[in-house]
Amino acid sequence: MKISQRGAIPPFIVMDVMKAAADREASGEGVLHMEVGQPSTPAPSGVINAAKQALDGDLLGYTLATGILTLRERIARHYLEYYGVTVPAERICVTTGSSAAFLLTFLAAFDPGDKVAILRPGYPCYRNILGALDIEAVEVPVGPDSRFQPTLESLDAAGGGDLDGLLIASPANPTGSMLREDELRGILDYCRNHQIRYISDEIYHQITYGETTSTAVAHDADAVVINSFSKYYSMTGWRLGWMVLPEDMLRPVERLAQNLFISAPSLAQHAAVAAFDCSVELDANVARYARNRELLLAELPKAGLDKFAPADGAFYIYADVRTFTNDAQAFCRQMLEQTGVAATPGNDFDPVDGASHVRFSFAGSDEDMAEACRRLQVWLAKV
Ligand SMILES: Cc1ncc(COP(=O)(O)O)c(C=O)c1O
Structure with missing residues (x-):
């Protein structure tokens, strides 16, 4: 049976990393999520209350x-x-x-x-x-x-x-x-x-x-x-x-x-x-991203990762990992297996130079980010 060329597009690699992280979690092992660009917080409470009201009062057609x-x-x-x-x-x-x-x-x-x-x-x-x-x-x-x-x-x-x-x-x-x-x-x-x-x-x-x-x-x-x-x-x-x-x-x-x-x-x-x-609640999330960003900018260099894109906004550090690898996909796989830290290989974002880069998302909790830095420092000292 025929199948179209359109479906032959590359995967969104971060979703594949999320899948590997979910498999690890399903087998009872923990994961510190730095792969996906998603806040670790739920929707703000005002939105949740409005959703409850809509469920009760609106046709939702x-x-x-x-x-x-x-x-x-x-x-x-x-x-x-x-x-x-x-x-x-x-x-x-x-x-x-x-x-x-x-x-x-x-x-x-x-x-x-x-x-x-x-x-x-x-x-x-x-x-x-x-x-x-x-x-x-x-x-x-x-x-x-x-x-x-x-x-x-x-x-x-x-x-x-x-x-x-x-x-x-x-x-x-x-x-x-x-x-x-x-x-x-x-x-x-x-x-x-x-x-x-x-x-x-x-x-x-x-x-x-x-x-x-x-x-x-x-x-x-x-x-x-x-x-x-x-x-x-x-x-x-x-x-x-x-x-x-x-x-x-x-x-x-x-x-x-x-x-x-x-x-x-x-x-x-x-x-x-x-x-x-809901800006009070949402700005508190941004304040947490700012703290996480400061932490990563201070701690990742201690792990040997010290070449980053500017990180003026969003919640990512795009790090050059050339001193450790030219195969970011294998590097991220090993990082997940050996440290439980999930991050996204640069290949997702750059088909030419991405294999020497890794994207770390810092949208997670303060505790997870601090623990991830500790584990990366120990792991990269051995790589
Ligand atoms: C730059 C950029 N644009 C768009 C999206 C898609 O987001 P959504 O479809 O959830 O609005 C993302 C998600 O990570 C993104 O990073």
């Missing part, structure tokens, strides 16, 4: 394909209050996590054969989803010289005016690096001049350590902004995200969303309205 109006209005208010930007609720589309937003955006903005630039290292699913849709992912290599963000010269080298799209996350995964506001403006000008659709992955906004974030929607009405309740709002499994769309993509995205998803999960939508009023 399908919603409009673009989401319930109360949530879209609340997201619009967030743009005004947090960024000082007026965004009409009509331009907001609620999605099944930001993952669905990528699919909808790529389908609505690009045709097969179009070229979309993404950063390397970068979030693997961009490359893999584009590949499944027969859209060419053009990799822009980034490194320490430009703080792991692209320069205009690197965009020229990637094809410049031949590109149809450019997708950047700031703060980024796996590096945590951020675009400064002047850099973002420069890139947006570049995209406008070359008719390149800019897609801004803002999923790690509000998780920063001293740097400020600026939303692309403040500067460019043609940009697509993608965000999610997964990270700052600590709601990964609720599968809810949103987009701020340019006018010309509203109806195409709506038609695609109707046909592909009908609607995002109704219960999650009703509950998420409360998320924007």
